[in-house]
Amino acid sequence: MSDTSPFDPVGHESLADAVVEQIETMIVDGILKEGHKLPSERDLAEAMGVSRPKLREALQILESRDLVTVRHGEGSFIAPLSGRAMSPALLALYARHGRAFYDYLEYRREQECFAARTAALRATQSDKDRLRDIIDEMQKAWEEDDAEASQEADLRLHVAVVDASQNTTLIHMMASVYDLTRQGVFYNRRFLRTMDGTGEKLLQQHKDIVATILAGDPDAAEQAARAHLDFVEESFRLGEEQKARETRAAKRRKLSGQASR
Template identity: 30%
Template sequence: MLQVEKISGKKVSDIVVEQIEEWIRSGSVQPGEKLPSVREMCELFDVGRSAVRDALTTLKGRGLVNVKHGEGTFVCHFDTAQLLPDILLVQKSDISKLYQVRKILEAGIAEMAALNATEKQLNIMEKELDELVNAKTLKGWEADYRFHLAIAEASGNEILVDLMDTVSTTTKKGIMACHRIILSDEKLSRDVAEQHIAIYESMKAKDPIKARKAMYNHLTYVEELLDNHLNESGD
């Protein structure tokens, strides 16, 4: 079901634009899918028809939707990266610091989780792993984050979980930025998927040494991926 917030205040059409972009960004509506009608969106957002029409005009100008007269408004096929607000993207200056912390913290967490994970916790990891490996939209980053969080919880140490939570905002930025890059590259997607599978398999085998190594290698790979991407983009 599409999630909306009632709208009030100035620049109503801009807020409608933001909410429709969030539908697209989150995968609630897919490329080629028809959006609700103008009348339906007026009811969903509790706004007038002019606000919805202005919002659709803006989205059309950005190449995100295509208005077909007599048929409706459809989501275009496009690079989902263009929907990411700057605040969600990890900055170049943050990468080294973030991944220093993540490698120190999560490699140790993986080692402990391999020793302590219960069958139920392994099932949770497997569920998140399946979702992130098969993700076809940017929303896969959420399963990726939950996979890493599930490993922390499986460590059996609440302080480690709290430490993960302390850096969660920056970690989420890094994971989302990673998925932004790999979404349109089959080889990179496969590499990252295989790394997560290796982490999970080491947990299932209760092999702490392999778990530490698999996690460290994965985080090093992502750090280099982000760094190279930002160097190429001139950030």
């Protein structure tokens, strides 16, 4: 295992318990998230300085606590932690009733403003490097007009800002919220690009959020996050209004055609 491994060698007082303690702590801290695949037994045992039998014992304990899922032939994975924010039936209901989108957005706005403000105060050098890397990816995706890469980087940036807040409750709660975004339940980022023209405004808003966090300015970071979510809300309101106008116009045209027969 290389020196870049996030796992530390454990002491020798109670090897299996020490392994369990370290992995549990990494889960609580939001370092290991649900679905994350752990290194192979050999690599993990080497990184933590324990024998493979002791590592297996620790994984069995974690599995019994529903924290790790062992898939034979595939490896060990962090188990689902926060669960779905909504049941499939409620998701479908929300998708049919667009008004729910604004409640979702209101919740995201307050949480992400808090995350940005807190990240500006707490972000480590590693957090800042991660944010810079994602912004570089967003810039590249924009220059290449790669909508799919842009959308994926967008979501990862929001996750990275929340992670940089160092608030473990927020990290786990927002993971469930972002799952809704990833599923496209409420909106598709491609729609925002149509409202934005080229997507340049969205890119600049994300740059502003990162810049204020890197500068350590909590007030400006909160304002940048709020401006971004306000833009998202206003874009969708305008989109709904345009759609309603087009629907009315289409009906008037049909009636006009019938009247002229």
